[in-house]
Amino acid sequence: MVLINDVYAKDKQELFTNRVKELAMIESVIESFVEKGVRRHLAFLGLRRIGKSLILFEYIKRNKKEVIIVYVDLKKTSMEPQFFALEYIKKILQWTLNEKEEELLVLVNKLKNEDIFDQLNKFLRDVKERNNFNLINFAFSFPELLSKHLDKKIVVCIDEFQEILGANKYGGIDNIVDIFRSALQSQSNTLYFITGSIITTMEKICLEDKSALFLHLDKVISLYNFTKEDSFQLINKIFKREGVKAPNENILLEIFKVSRGHVFYLTIVCEKIIELTKLFDFGIDDNLIKRAFLIELTNKNARLYNYFNYIFENSLEKARGKTSLKSILLKIANRERASNVELCFDLNKRAGEIQTLLKRLMETDLIIKEGRYYLYRDGLLRKWVRTFFLGIDIDNKTPSKNTEELFSQLEEKYLRV
Ligand SMILES: Nc1ncnc2c1ncn2[C@@H]1O[C@H](COP(=O)(O)OP(=O)(O)O)[C@@H](O)[C@H]1O
Numbered sequence: 001m002v003l004i005n006d007v008y009a010k011d012k013q014e015l016f017t018n019r020v021k022e023l024a025m026i027e028s029v030i031e032s033f034v035e036k037g038v039r040r041h042l043a044f045l046g047l048r049r050i051g052k053s054l055i056l057f058e059y060i061k062r063n064k065k066e067v068i069i070v071y072v073d074l075k076k077t078s079m080e081p082q083f084f085a086l087e088y089i090k091k092i093l094q095w096t097l098n099e100k101e102e103e104l105l106v107l108v109n110k111l112k113n114e115d116i117f118d119q120l121n122k123f124l125r126d127v128k129e130r131n132n133f134n135l136i137n138f139a140f141s142f143p144e145l146l147s148k149h150l151d152k153k154i155v156v157c158i159d160e161f162q163e164i165l166g167a168n169k170y171g172g173i174d175n176i177v178d179i180f181r182s183a184l185q186s187q188s189n190t191l192y193f194i195t196g197s198i199i200t201t202m203e204k205i206c207l208e209d210k211s212a213l214f215l216h217l218d219k220v221i222s223l224y225n226f227t228k229e230d231s232f233q234l235i236n237k238i239f240k241r242e243g244v245k246a247p248n249e250n251i252l253l254e255i256f257k258v259s260r261g262h263v264f265y266l267t268i269v270c271e272k273i274i275e276l277t278k279l280f281d282f283g284i285d286d287n288l289i290k291r292a293f294l295i296e297l298t299n300k301n302a303r304l305y306n307y308f309n310y311i312f313e314n315s316l317e318k319a320r321g322k323t324s325l326k327s328i329l330l331k332i333a334n335r336e337r338a339s340n341v342e343l344c345f346d347l348n349k350r351a352g353e354i355q356t357l358l359k360r361l362m363e364t365d366l367i368i369k370e371g372r373y374y375l376y377r378d379g380l381l382r383k384w385v386r387t388f389f390l391g392i393d394i395d396n397k398t399p400s401k402n403t404e405e406l407f408s409q410l411e412e413k414y415l416r417v
């Protein structure tokens with residue numbers, strides 16, 4: 001259990017809520033893999049911070065089956081082929097041996113297997129020669145090699161799989177997904193669970209028939225926000241952890257509404273509410289919740305503000321024509337959803353030009369298309385754009401004047417803290 005506690009902090013473990021269906025699905029897939037050798041590879045797709053990694057962690061923590069589970073986070077790995085290959089093999093060995101050891105040769109020595117030792121030495125020579133294709137190919141074939149030697153099945157969890165595409169820009173690698181697919185197809189002792197946050201890219205990788213992975217993934221599971229009941233459970237746990245009395249049903253509902261049941265947003269809003277009640281000794285009511293949410297959305301030091309700022313800028317950074325894309329995003333934030341015709345009218349541009357820009361925006365994953373309308377994939381990000389760029393208040397029902405004054409004093413105090 002050493003390694004799992006490293007990636008899955010104790011306080012997160014205590015708060016873990018729900019995901020019953022997903023965990024049961026993993027359990028049944030692993031069961032038929034271990035007992036009957038049936039491989040059903042899974043993909044989990046969903047917005048950033050919706051709880052994909054935690055599902056994997058929670059399963060790894062609970063697992064009692066005779067199977068090795070490896071966890072690799074591509075967000076934390078360089079995709080330059082030599083680094084990636086080394087890191088991938090290292091992670092497989094670390095999770096197999098349940099050791100934090102960083103030295104590849106020390107790790108492989110512990111296996112006491114001459115054949116694997118020789119093959120790894122050959123691999124390290126390839127690293128010097130920088131034969132990118134061979135390096136990646138060997139890395140992807142490594143779990144199967146190890147599994148045969150240990151006579152134990154292996155599950156490889158690859159988190160943030162879309163990052164893998166970063167390898168395609170290096171010499172010798174035309175299409176890394178294709179190399180991965182060949183490895184997967186030739187194996188029988190290795191099962192894969194992959195996750196992805198950039199949903200548009202992942203859907204292309206997983207679902208489109210011209211993609212190499214199509215047909216090889218047995219189930220693509222979309223993760224959504226928590227329901228009201230699950231949100232209530234999580235909110236209660238967070239309050240309990242902080243030693244604050246559980247809120248009443250109205251308050252629970254209000255927190256659910258502002259966060260829309262997105263686990264990460266919900267956690268942050270709860271923590272801010274608790275911080276405010278502790279700092280100023282306030283009772284919790286609707287206004288406090290609205291204010292906590294507003295602070296999170298607009299305060300330059302707040303976590304939610306910084307998170308949205310990062311997502312917005314980072315998504316646009318990668319796309320061409322940032323300024324034009326931004327104008328469209330602001331218009332869509334303003335209208336809630338907009339058709340091509342409306343955007344032509346708003347921005348005084350031709351339909352073809354708007355179409356090209358919208359296509360690029362969908363590739364950033366910020367925008368999706370429903371019927372003839374374009375809208376934000378994440379409704380709260382839209383709210384952030386509205387408050388940040390357009391100065392539109394998050395709620396048109398303004399609190400009564402007294403509480404407004406109280407809160408402005410509170411905010412002044414808060415900003416001085
Ligand atoms: N099932 C859950 N129960 C409680 N909190 C959760 C759950 N899933 C996610 N969270 C909270 O949301 C945060 C983001 O989850 P994470 O799994 O890292 O998202 P993703 O991998 O989808 O980006 C976690 O750090 C945790 O605070």
Ligand SMILES: [Mg+2]
Nearest residue numbers: 052053054159
């Ligand atoms: Mg994650």
